Amino acid sequence: SPLSRSDVTFVVGQEQQKVFAHRCVLACRCQAFRGMLAGSEDPPSSVPPQGPFILGNVQPEVFLAVIEFLYTNSVTLNSHIALEVLTSSVEYGLQDLCKLCVKFIKDTLSVEQVCEALQAAVTYGQADLQQHCLAFIESCTAAVVRTRGFHELSDVVLARVLRSDRLAVDELELVQAVREWAHVSSAVLERPVPEVAALPVRELRLPLLAPSELATLESHNQQDPLIPVENIAAAWRSHALRKGSGVPSRLCRPRRGTRPRDHHRHLDPHAK
Numbered sequence: 411s412p413l414s415r416s417d418v419t420f421v422v423g424q425e426q427q428k429v430f431a432h433r434c435v436l437a438c439r440c441q442a443f444r445g446m447l448a449g450s451e452d453p454p455s456s457v458p459p460q461g462p463f464i465l466g467n468v469q470p471e472v473f474l475a476v477i478e479f480l481y482t483n484s485v486t487l488n489s490h491i492a493l494e495v496l497t498s499s500v501e502y503g504l505q506d507l508c509k510l511c512v513k514f515i516k517d518t519l520s521v522e523q524v525c526e527a528l529q530a531a532v533t534y535g536q537a538d539l540q541q542h543c544l545a546f547i548e549s550c551t552a553a554v555v556r557t558r559g560f561h562e563l564s565d566v567v568l569a570r571v572l573r574s575d576r577l578a579v580d581e582l583e584l585v586q587a588v589r590e591w592a593h594v595s596s597a598v599l600e601r602p603v604p605e606v607a608a609l610p611v612r613e614l615r616l617p618l619l620a621p622s623e624l625a626t627l628e629s630h631n632q633q634d635p636l637i638p639v640e641n642i643a644a645a646w647r648s649h650a651l652r653k654g655s656g657v658p659s660r661l662c663r664p665r666r667g668t669r670p671r672d673h674h675r676h677l678d679p680h681a682k
Contacts, residue, residue: 418447419462420473427470428462431477439480442502472498479507487514489523493530500534512539519546525559532567547571551579551667555587561594565609572613573660578667581618585627588614589636604635611637615661616645620671624649649673 416430436443446463465473472494479485479499485507487495496511498504515527516539528543530536547554554560563571568591571577577584592607599606614637619627624645631637644657662677664670 420465421462422465422468422470422473424466425470429470429473429477436477436480440502440504443480468498469494476502476504476507479504479510485510487511489518489520492518493523493526496530496534508534508536512536515539516542519543521550521553522557523559524554525557525563528571529559529563529567532564532570544571544574548574548576548578548666551577552583555579555583560587561591563591565595565606568610569613572610574665575663576666579665580667580669581615581665582623585614585616585619585637589630589634592636604638607636611641613661614641615663615665615668616641617648617657617662617677618664618668618671618674619645620673621649648677 416432418431418433418436420429420431421427422429433443433447437447438444469491472491475485475487475491475495476498483506485495487510492511492514496508496515499507499511515530519527519542524543524546528540528547531539531543560568568588572584572588579587588607588610591610592603595601595606596603616624616627616637624642627637628642631639631642648657648662664674668674
């Protein structure tokens with residue numbers, strides 16, 4: 411069998427699954443493998459090291475997808491491994507595999523996975539995938555903010571989502587969603603809620619809330635500090651002055667899903 415003629419072995423994942431391959435294929439198709447297989451001897455000996463190469467932190471299914479691509483130029487993906495194969499494609503510098511992963515992820519986006527996909531798109535500088543994920547989040551925001559993926563976003567990526575005017579959710583629900591996100595982040599990072607939430611909180615559009623909602627928010631905030639006092643004060647001031655005075659104008663713009671409230675007509679000079 412061809413495998414008996416394989417000349418390199420990888421031991422992959424916690425399961426220590428053996429994967430057999432041909433070093434000539436790997437070295438010719440991928441610079442990262444060429445470096446790995448050449449060994450560290452100086453000068454390199456005529457017989458490169460046999461391995462086995464231990465790859466403990468990658469799932470066998472993910473590694474096998476990479477090997478499949480190196481042999482066939484195509485890849486069999488599913489939604490459980492696509493993001494990790496994307497990660498491997500970036501690590502191994504495999505541009506074409508990266509494109510196949512991005513296409514698959516775009517074609518199979520789901521409410522449950524879109525935030526994780528967005529986080530990956532930002533991490534690996536995939537602008538096209540980023541736009542696609544953001545548009546998907548804008549189309550079903552109320553469902554997305556309840557997912558585990560939403561609670562695991564980084565503060566930078568969450569702030570980016572919250573900058574959108576097209577989120578299909580009311581501001582009150584967004585404040586609550588950010589509060590829940592902040593509690594998860596605070597626990598994971600072992601840092602206080604106001605500190606982990608500093609960046610996303612700047613994107614909450616508090617002037618959109620009615621006075622009664624703002625009063626409730628203020629009392630919540632005393633028990634569970636999320637929002638700096640000065641942000642709440644600025645929202646009150648915009649009510650008192652009947653315009654978004656001193657508040658950045660983007661924070662006075664209703665979003666696509668914002669429920670209309672009486673005072674909105676005073677807020678935004680460009681409001682329809």
